Amino acid sequence: MSEHESRGWAEQMSTGLAVVDGQLRVQWINSALAELLGLGLRHAQGQLLAELLADAGVAEQAARSLAEQRSVQCRGVALSGMPAGEQRVDVALQPLDAHRLLVEVHALAEPVPAVSPLSATLRGFAHEVKNPLAGLRGAAQLLQRRLDDADMQALAGMVMAEADRLTALANRLLHHDGASHWGPVNLHQLLERLSDLIQAEPSPPRLRHDYDPSLPDVHGDADRLQQVMLNLARNAIEAGAQTLTLRSRVEHGVRLGDRMLRSALRLDVMDDGSGVSPTVRDTLFEPLVSGRVDGTGLGLALSREIAHEHGGELRYVSRPGETVFSLYLPLPPRAGAAVLSSGRSDG
Template sequence: MNASPAAAPPVATADWREAFDLLATMVAVVQPDGGCRFANAAFENVLGLSRRNVLKRDWFEWFAEPELLRDTVAAVARNEFSTSRLDAQLRRPHGASGEPLLVHVIVNQMEASDATLVELIEIEQQTRQDREERAHDQVQATKELIRNLAHEIKNPLGGIRGAAQLLQMEVESKALGEYAQVIIHEADRLQALVDRLLAPHRRPHVVSDVNIHEVCERVRALILAEFPKGLALVRDYDTSIPDFRGDREQLIQAVLNIAHNAAHALADRVAAGDARIVFRTRVARQVTLGKQRFRLALELHVEDNGPGVPENIRDRIFYPLVSGREGGSGLGLTLAQTFVTQHQGTIDCESEPGRTLFKITMPLP
């Protein structure tokens, strides 16, 4: 009796799914009619949606101009081409950033199937990786500069204050005594500034289990205490995010610095009663941070509807002593970046009039 012919392999076996989920590029198995049989973790991550939500929609609807892509997939499926390449714009839900993502699309045939294997490569991916590396190098250089500068200021500052105190005790003129007091007061103010500069470098890193939503709720309570009216603080949490090891107080301070800046930038909208800050948490998959690949990462978005970061400082907002607010110290975002970096994370900013988004990304266990 002759053996029956072997059955054709399924479109995507469990092993295939696991392999595809490890890729940094987006991969999908797509039919000419728009049915999506599989989408990998990177595709899910870029869209900011669960795989189930990705699969239940017409796959071509995710693109700004789907006609050419639809025709290309159909042509490859009909064996007119074994492979084809084109550029396209991937549309993302507002929660994932809202901006179209320019991608290079590679469509390949699949053996024993009417579906095609489609790979999407972010054209900006390499640029983003280069930017993260530069940001990491800049953080290290900034930390070294701050530490050296603070120590150079700290030593003569003590001498200036001590001399002013002696001068105040010696002079008989009330006016001269007041001048000496001004010197002491300003020396104390500079001392406080130096202490703030040195604090993140000499404080111990207290590691414990951290729940990111407890961090957000603490910050939310502090901001509402300062701005009880006119400001809505919206929660958009993914409650499935696990706890991770970190310094809870440092993370509270980092998020507080970002949210506090946002609240002050919203002054006009607070007065009008329509100011809004959104705390959004999501899980990202297969993320590269500092040249290291992580299977899971936390994304925390702090988004406001304010006027945006001034264009003249947009590229320098994480530099020390750079502030877009009159009276600001210019240290809040610098310290936030330092604390996030100590957790192997990154912090990025996207800003335009009416929308500013700070995104903190950190690895999860």
């Protein structure tokens, strides 16, 4: 078979193939590899192999393969910067002669995302609550139509909105498809909506607001962050809080996970309730751990998982009469630069 015929046959293959010369520059590439790399055929020709695969290690192995005239396998090479994000491939290097090398690229199957035990538990819970939520929303909608009082209509509308939000959360847990709604989130709007929900409680606590008005928006899922704040407030109320303080701050020199950040956003829910029981302090954020006899132990575990999704953390300090749960979130880069240049620090 002639070289022209061989390339015509190789062009039809679904395996990514390329031929590089002695300087490791691409002489030829088939459509399968060009598509995998998100490149045009003409654009790829003449590129260095290290640029094509964005991996210097493969280029070193290719030079060795040519010099020693032997086949080399490179496993799990990361293709960063591709249109679909990072993908891993296996690369086989086979000398064709003393000055040319055949590069064969096999895309690996994407790993199935790990599902935490908490998420698995919550999926079962989500399945069970969807029908009651639908009934709750229907009843609230019927009440809203029949009520003449504007305040009562607003309360019914709030019930409907919360039922819709919880149904959306349940759907995400059930399908585990990552279909969250990420975008700019105004943290103070979350706290104000939280205030409205607390005031709708049968015997609401006194509310105090202590906001830093300069806080920037964060990039996140507003519904899930709202759920964190609601969980914290409900826990405080169930712990007998008479006064609830909602506070926002920028804090400097914060470690989130394995990262030391110069600045971070902090949302506090502070209460004067009975505090966290010493028996559960070390395991408070674990699933199915609760300080109350009738507690499920899911609210704080879910809240911590949501905080981690946003690159943040959930922490607390507690003593009888003063408990503070704090949600830390990374400060957006541009906003962080502005805070540092101003030299402002809030306590």
